[in-house]
Amino acid sequence: MHDGHSNGWTLTCIRDSERAETVADAWILHPDYRTPQVPTGTSVAPGPWRHPDGGQIMNGTYRRPLPEHQVEVVTVWYGHALSHWYGPRMPRFTNPMVSAWNPVLAQGLTVDPRSPSPYRDELWCDRWIAEALLYGRKPYGTFALPAEDALRWFARSGGTGLVYHARADGELIRVVAGTAERYAQLFDLDALISDYLEALPAELAEPQAAALDAHRLRSPALHYVLTEGAETHFAQAPLAVRGLTLGYPPHETAARIAAEARPS
Structure with missing residues (x-):
């Protein structure tokens, strides 16, 4: 969907459902x-992911730690x-606008x-995406709706701190929207930068950390909605900035x- 495909960000899932019943006892639910x-x-028939105690159907975001400072995450419906x-584990950074569900539900994974x-x-x-933006569950997103639905969204967005750009796209209205709050107000960038520097080799982490640091006084709205060529500019931003702006887990x-970065 728009959060992924229009910005060149398509997340790939690991096909591993056959292991669900044997590893479920290691998972910790994160409501x-x-x-x-x-x-x-x-x-609808339930899927194979079950809790070990009683065999209840799993539903939600589950995590488990792995060796070598890695973490495994699954979203289950x-x-x-x-x-x-x-x-890699990134334990310092948390934020209510960042969720494992954001890329899943925005892209239909x-x-x-x-x-x-x-x-x-x-x-x-x-x-x-439209609802998540209104309720502060994402800092930035792109969506397309019929004109009547888009007009209702415009009316509801008043007073939310969202800034948007809209244009006709065939029979739909395409909207790019983001919050006007600065990155430093929205996120603990120091914690996030520390996590990146610890989680990745220096040659990979340092450019991402520098890009995050440079965004402290910027905002998703002013930098990636209202500027000329904003969507192209966003698509060219470093991955750490794009992920954070979309509310994706670091x-x-x-x-x-x-x-x-691995050789193909």
């Missing part, structure tokens, strides 16, 4: 109000894994495309930075 509601009725990641998912139609992710961003 998150972004977790999609479980289906009602019996029209009604027993079906939607994303599954390994990355699922580990197995054949499995059931919470996404009901082609505009589901666009509507989710350990997943760090894993991508390391992966892109």
Whole structure:
């Protein structure tokens, strides 16, 4: 969806559902109000991810520590894994606008495309991004909605601190929106920079740390919404900045930075 594809950020899941029942006892649930509601009725069969105590269906964000300062993260909806990641531990940084669900729900991710998912139609992710922006669950995002829905979003955005740019895109209105608050007000950049410097080799971490430091007095709205060529500018920003601006977990961003640096 727009958070990923329009900005060149497509997250790849690890297909690992066959291990779910044997490793579930190692997972720790991290509650998150972004977790999609479980289906009602019996029209959707639950997936294989179950708790070891009683076999309850897993639902939410789960993490477990791994050797060598790594962490494994899975998002599960009604027993079906939607994303599954390994990355370096980054323990200092936390923020309510950053969540493992943000890339999943913004892009419509699922580990197995054949499995059931919470996404009901082609505009589901666009509507989710629009709502997440209004409720402060993401600092920045791009979505496309029918004109009537977009107009309602414009009216609701008043007083939220969001700044947006909108244009017609066929029968839809495409919106790029971000908060006017500065990065230093939104995030503990010192903690995040320290995590990157510890998690990655210096030659990879230092450019990302410098880019984050340079954004202290900038804001997603002024830098990536209102400036000329804002979306192109955003797509060219360092990965640590793009991930943070979209509200993506830094350990997943760090894993991508390391992966892109490996020889092909």
